[in-house]
Amino acid sequence: MREIIDNAYASLQSSVAAAESQKETVARAARAMADALSAGGSILICGNGGSAAEAQHFAAELVGRFLTERPGLPALSLGADTAKLTAIGNDYGFSEVFARQVAALGRPGDVLWAISTSGLSPNVLRALAVARERGLATFYMCGRALPDPSVADIVLYSPAPSVPRIQELHLFYGHLICELIDAILFSPARA
Numbered sequence: 001m002r003e004i005i006d007n008a009y010a011s012l013q014s015s016v017a018a019a020e021s022q023k024e025t026v027a028r029a030a031r032a033m034a035d036a037l038s039a040g041g042s043i044l045i046c047g048n049g050g051s052a053a054e055a056q057h058f059a060a061e062l063v064g065r066f067l068t069e070r071p072g073l074p075a076l077s078l079g080a081d082t083a084k085l086t087a088i089g090n091d092y093g094f095s096e097v098f099a100r101q102v103a104a105l106g107r108p109g110d111v112l113w114a115i116s117t118s119g120l121s122p123n124v125l126r127a128l129a130v131a132r133e134r135g136l137a138t139f140y141m142c143g144r145a146l147p148d149p150s151v152a153d154i155v156l157y158s159p160a161p162s163v164p165r166i167q168e169l170h171l172f173y174g175h176l177i178c179e180l181i182d183a184i185l186f187s188p189a190r191a
Contacts, residue, residue, distance in 0.1 A: 011165050018159035019169055025156045026173055029113075029139045030180030032154060036111045036137060038185060042074040044106055044136070046098040046127050047115030050167050052079035054115055058174045066178040070186045076105070078127070098127035108135030114152065117143040117166050128152050141170055 033043055043062060045055040055077040062075035078101045079085065088100045102112060112131035116124045119142035128151055131138050140152035143166040149155050158169040 008164075011161055012168065015158075015160035015165040015169055016172075019172070021159070022156055022173070025154060026176055027180065029141075029154050029156060030177045030184065032137050032139065033111050033113070033177065034181045034184035036109055037073050037181065039109055041107070041109035041111065042076065042105075043111050043113055044076050044078055044102060044131075045113040045115070046078040046101075046124060047117075048079070048121055048124065049117075050163075051115035051117055051121075051124075051170070052077070054167070054170055054174060055113075056080050057171075058113070058178065061175070061178045062181070066175075066182050068182055068186065070182060073181070073185075078102070078105075095122045095126050098123050099130040102127050102130045102136070103134060106131055106134050106136045111137045111139060113139045113141070115141045115170060117163055117170070119143045119157075125151060141173060 036043065043059070045059050046052075047055045056079065059075040059077040059080075062073040064072065078098050084101060085097050088097045092100060098114075106112065112127060114124045114128050124140075128138050128140060132152075138152035139154045139156070141156045141158070143158050143163070144160070156173060158166045158173070160166045160169050
């Protein structure tokens with residue numbers, strides 16, 4: 001048991017150290033989302049499994065509040081509506097469950113925040129492609145497999161050795177992005 005704990009801590013420490021190189025990308029993502037929100041845009045967020053849970057979490061942080069009291073910000077998790085997911089999946093295939101929603105709900109000036117632990121989720125990559133076709137800004141938070149960087153306007157790679165560490169980095173990045181959005185929009189002196 002002690003070995004598992006020690007290995008997990010060592011893995012997390014090396015993941016955080018490797019994430020140092022992503023600071024500028026985190027700042028760019030937060031700035032792009034804050035700019036979209038200040039111009040009246042929305043944030044659409046998608047992912048599968050644990051990434052779907054993180055998409056819901058980040059949408060809740062933006063619509064509700066993060067660390068400070070402020071107006072709610074327009075954000076929507078595309079994985080939260082089981083009726084839409086099952087209808088689209090049944091009628092068009094699972095690869096379209098997010099893309100169809102992006103096409104229906106996304107507008108130029110919005111941002112698609114896509115999350116994939118593997119970095120290779122076909123339905124997430126399809127949503128990114130549709131978002132770009134429709135003029136949305138795109139932000140891809142991915143794991144070990146780095147897709148073609150042109151898949152999104154901003155790609156935030158999570159250099160971690162395992163799925164749990166990637167998801168922990170995604171949670172860290174997401175919380176940091178929410179904090180930066182709040183600072184940019186509501187406390188400009190902090191940003």
